[in-house]
Amino acid sequence: DQVLRITASNEEQIALLRALGEQADLQVDFWLDPTSPGHPADLRVPFPSLQAVKIFLETNSISYSIMIEDVQELVDEENRAMMKSRRIERSTRTFDFASYHTIDEV
Structure with missing residues (x-):
């Protein structure tokens, strides 16, 4: 899958x-x-919808970037990265509170 950054220039777009x-059928989500x-x-x-979506955007003059x-x-x-960090011994000093952790890790 790709994520496109799209900028509409008017309300019609x-x-x-x-x-x-x-x-x-396109299975896209914002x-x-x-x-x-x-x-x-x-x-x-x-990926299977990518070509159709890009053609739609270009046909309607809607600017986008990848x-x-x-x-x-x-x-x-x-x-x-998560698997690598799981192998490191844990302590309150080294626990990464900014990363997602499974319930077993917590």
Whole structure:
């Protein structure tokens, strides 16, 4: 999956983006909803829907950029970091309160 940062320039484009988000067959979801022109919206797009979504945006002159190239790669990287940190002996001084921990770790 990719995450696209989309910026609508008018209310019509906002409405088009909302309609895009409601198309169940594309399986997209907004991580940051389109609210008003000029404000970014972040849309997660599964790879099978990517071409259709990009064509839709370009056809409707809606600007976008790729914010996250491969979501799964980032998830895998985070999992590797979590597995590595699990191997380190814990104490209250070294416990990372900023990271997600399973109930077993807590």
